[in-house]
Amino acid sequence: xxxxxxxxxxxxxxxxxxxxxxxxxxxxxxxxxxxxxxxxxxxxxxxxxxxxxxxxxxxxxxxxxxxxxxxxxxxxxxxxxxxxxxxxxxxxxxxxxxxxxxxxxxxxxxxxxxxxxxxxxxxxxxxxxxxxxxxxxxxxxxxxxxxxxxxxxxxxxxxxxxxxxxxxxxxxxxxxxxxxxxxxxxxxxxxxxxxxxxxxxxxxxxxxxxxxxxxxxxxxxxxxxxxxxxxxxxxxxxxxxxxxxxxxxxxxxxxxxxxxxxxxxxxxxxxxxxxxxxxxxxxxxxxxxxxxxxxxxxxxxxxxxxxxxxxxxxxxxxxxxxxxxxxxxxxxxxxxxxxxxxxxxxxxxxxxxxxxxxxxxxxxxxxxxxxxxxxxxxxxxxxxxxxxxxxxxxxxxxxxxxxxxxxxxxxxxxxxxxxxxxxxxxxxxxxxxxxxxxxxxxxxxxxxxxxxxxxxxxxxxxxxxxxxxxxxxxxxxxxxxxxxxxxxxxxxxxxxxxxxxxxxxxxxxxxxxxxxxxxxxxxxxxxxxxxxxxxxxxxxxxxxxxxxxxxxxxxxxxxxxxxxxxxxxxxxxxxxxxxxxxxxxxxxxxxxxxxxxxxxxxxxxxxxxxxxxxxxxxxxxxxxxxxxxxxxxxxxxxxxxxxxxxxxxxxxxxxxxxxxxxxxxxxxxxxxxxxxxxxxxxxxxxxxxxxxxxxxxxxxxxxxxxxxxxxxxxxxxxx
DNA sequence: TGAATACCTATTTTT
DNA sequence: TAGGTATTCA
Numbered sequence: 038x039x040x041x042x043x044x045x046x047x048x049x050x051x052x053x054x055x056x057x058x059x060x061x062x063x064x065x066x067x068x069x070x071x072x073x074x075x076x077x078x079x080x081x082x083x084x085x086x087x088x089x090x091x092x093x094x095x096x097x098x099x100x101x102x103x104x105x106x107x108x109x110x111x112x113x114x115x116x117x118x119x120x121x122x123x124x125x126x127x128x129x130x131x132x133x134x135x136x137x138x139x140x141x142x143x144x145x146x147x148x149x150x151x152x153x154x155x156x157x158x159x160x161x162x163x164x165x166x167x168x169x170x171x172x173x174x175x176x177x178x179x180x181x182x183x184x185x186x187x188x189x190x191x192x193x194x195x196x197x198x199x200x201x202x203x204x205x206x207x208x209x210x211x212x213x214x215x216x217x218x219x220x221x222x223x224x225x226x227x228x229x230x231x232x233x234x235x236x237x238x239x240x241x242x243x244x245x246x247x248x249x250x251x252x253x254x255x256x257x258x259x260x261x262x263x264x265x266x267x268x269x270x271x272x273x274x275x276x277x278x279x280x281x282x283x284x285x286x287x288x289x290x291x292x293x294x295x296x297x298x299x300x301x302x303x304x305x306x307x308x309x310x311x312x313x314x315x316x317x318x319x320x321x322x323x324x325x326x327x328x329x330x331x332x333x334x335x336x337x338x339x340x341x342x343x344x345x346x347x348x349x350x351x352x353x354x355x356x357x358x359x360x361x362x363x364x365x366x367x368x369x370x371x372x373x374x375x376x377x378x379x380x381x382x383x384x385x386x387x388x389x390x391x392x393x394x395x396x397x398x399x400x401x402x403x404x405x406x407x408x409x410x411x412x413x414x415x416x417x418x419x420x421x422x423x424x425x426x427x428x429x430x431x432x433x434x435x436x437x438x439x440x441x442x443x444x445x446x447x448x449x450x451x452x453x454x455x456x457x458x459x460x461x462x463x464x465x466x467x468x469x470x471x472x473x474x475x476x477x478x479x480x481x482x483x484x485x486x487x488x489x490x491x492x493x494x495x496x497x498x499x500x501x502x503x504x505x506x507x508x509x510x511x512x513x514x515x516x517x518x519x520x521x522x523x524x525x526x527x528x529x530x531x532x533x534x535x536x537x538x539x540x541x542x543x544x545x546x547x548x549x550x551x552x553x554x555x556x557x558x559x560x561x562x563x564x565x566x567x568x569x570x571x572x573x574x575x576x577x578x579x580x581x582x583x584x585x586x587x588x589x590x591x592x593x594x595x596x597x598x599x600x601x602x603x604x605x606x607x608x609x610x611x612x613x614x615x616x617x618x619x620x621x622x623x624x625x626x627x628x629x630x631x632x633x634x635x636x637x638x639x640x641x642x643x644x645x646x647x648x649x650x651x652x653x654x655x656x657x658x659x660x661x662x663x664x665x666x667x668x669x670x671x672x673x674x675x676x677x678x679x680x681x682x683x684x685x686x687x688x689x690x691x692x693x694x695x696x697x698x699x700x701x702x703x704x705x706x707x708x709x710x711x712x713x714x715x716x717x718x719x720x721x722x723x724x725x726x727x728x729x730x731x732x733x734x735x736x737x738x739x740x741x742x743x744x745x746x747x748x749x750x751x752x753x754x755x756x
Numbered sequence: 757t758g759a760a761t762a763c764c765t766a767t768t769t770t771t
Numbered sequence: 772t773a774g775g776t777a778t779t780c781a
Contacts, residue, residue, distance in 0.1 A: 129770065160771040186771085206776070213769095228764040228776055254771045283770085315768065412767060605768050627767060643768085665772050666766055 098342030122274030163261035177247035265294035281306030344371030386422030429598035443557035621668030
């Protein structure tokens with residue numbers, strides 16, 4: 038079968054030359070030489086190159102992070118470049134932390150404070166440089182500028198739209214529409230017939246950021262890029278860039294400017310994993326930088342992660358657009374990639390629950406099992422059904438409070454109530470989802486003739502009391518309700534006893550009949566609980582709220598569970614077993630991607646990224662009856678092009694399960710104390726006691742939880 | 757100004 | 772199907 042085989046290297050230095058470099062490392066730091074010797078020849082070659090400008094095209098799973106870490110050490114220990122003279126950038130803060138961690142372990146002695154000041158995301162590095170190394174003259178910003186996050190941006194936009202009476206459609210998409218505008222994408226959405234005031238909003242927003250001396254994330258990159266390009270910018274010892282393929286145009290300019298003010302430049306990435314085209318990045322940055330900075334190029338051709346079968350499928354996903362050498366598997370032949378059809382996502386989830394349980398019983402940790410999908414909506418369906426079946430699922434990666442709309446609304450409410458701007462509170466009170474009825478309720482605020490009040494909440498209490506109206510009318514009753522609501526808010530005391538949600542009168546706001554009610558309630562409870570904890574350290578209410586905003590929601594429980602991730606979120610991770618769920622035509626590639634060649638290629642790379650996450654096995658599924666808007670009832674055209682030598686096609690999921698699991702038993706009062714049970718969220722636990730109506734279970738760190746027998750979401754663990 | 761109706765599109769997400 | 776916007780009519 039035509040599986041990738043080990044290929045001879047294209048260009049390697051003579052063995053004695055490489056050995057000499059290792060000895061050079063040994064003289065500087067024996068541990069570095071030992072560590073280098075554990076790398077393969079291509080990795081060694083790149084990490085120790087004498088070239089001062091180098092770009093590494095790393096194939097997937099080829100150990101590029103190891104090369105990057107060794108390069109930094111080489112530059113530091115052998116070339117004598119101080120760590121604080123290096124700018125080292127990664128795609129996420131997490132990746133940066135892991136790199137620093139790795140370096141600290143390899144360094145002979147603990148680094149001085151500030152040694153890693155320029156290690157971080159490009160944004161973090163740009164911010165540090167702008168705050169302490171670069172000249173802001175002429176930029177419109179002053180030293181000591183602040184940084185505007187998403188919530189801050191939205192608030193500023195809201196104020197601008199109001200102040201200037203702008204008409205800007207799709208409030209929920211203002212930020213993405215502004216990003217699109219900057220990238221030159223069409224500005225119309227939905228059934229807009231004509232342009233709105235988006236352009237004007239963009240201009241006013243840019244001016245306002247300078248006026249209030251705050252930068253958004255794009256400003257950081259652009260301003261740092263511009264300031265670095267001047268002769269006044271500081272000279273750096275080395276610039277090292279990870280995930281080069283994901284650099285957007287502004288980031289490429291910053292990287293170039295950094296490289297030009299540095300004696301060493303080293304960049305690593307994989308053009309086949311460029312999946313952020315919608316932010317403006319594209320796989321051509323490798324060629325562009327190689328040319329413009331006259332870089333030497335290096336390859337890392339060996340994949341240490343996946344079986345040959347998985348790599349063959351991944352290679353097939355890329356088709357003709359694959360870049361660099363063919364993928365070389367260093368692993369023995371494994372099982373074939375399974376291409377499987379299911380009736381619906383629900384059917385798949387039932388099947389997966391059994392399949393995962395078997396793997397888990399066979400010793401595979403839950404967190405080594407991953408379900409990847411193109412969209413988050415697809416994952417939500419699978420998650421719901423897996424949890425129903427008692428499979429522990431890791432929490433989705435948190436996107437801050439914005440993923441929890443009710444909690445985000447509550448935080449905005451608490452903040453704007455004690456703020457002085459009545460308009461802000463008005464927006465919150467009239468919120469479509471959680472607010473009170475219509476604009477008529479509050480009337481138009483008249484800033485003139487109203488006594489200055491201490492807070493926006495007081496303003497509205499006074500204002501509503503002064504509204505004319507028929508006593509007893511529905512409108513008046515609602516006004517009384519709002520006044521009472523605001524008064525409760527103002528009297529808020531920590532710590533709260535009883536149920537804060539009920540005490541604050543939040544229950545009616547959380548739409549008790551809505552299908553998201555349970556989630557909203559949970560989020561709001563969590564927000565209030567976190568706020569209470571934050572308030573203990575930070576008694577000032579506004580400061581506590583701002584800290585809470587910045588920190589985001591804390592992860593619930595531990596993360597030991599099946600990982601459900603979008604293809605984007607899975608980048609950089611690896612798992613023993615991977616399920617690519619819902620690969621229907623219209624989803625992979627997304628129907629919209631057919632309009633644009635680059636977008637279509639990017640969908641191929643997404644499939645490639647998904648497949649190449651797996652070490653041992655992959656299942657690709659498609660659904661004969663996908664949910665509405667989730668693709669057509671046929672497999673992705675790319676599944677049909679998968680190599681028969683490496684894949685097994687199946688239409689009967691059941692036949693693939695060796696033996697049915699023991700039937701789970703319904704919850705009964707018969708369970709003696711000590712019975713092992715499992716709960717979808719709390720995981721394994723043991724029965725403490727039970728009676729005719731409820732059973733009480735102890736779940737390790739979650740403590741004791743009572744469950745009503747009638748609605749018991751527990752499963753007895755088979756003995 | 758507001759209710760009722762027609763009509764459009766559907767991602768991905770780091771800082 | 773849902774969550775928006777646009778249009779129409781009272």
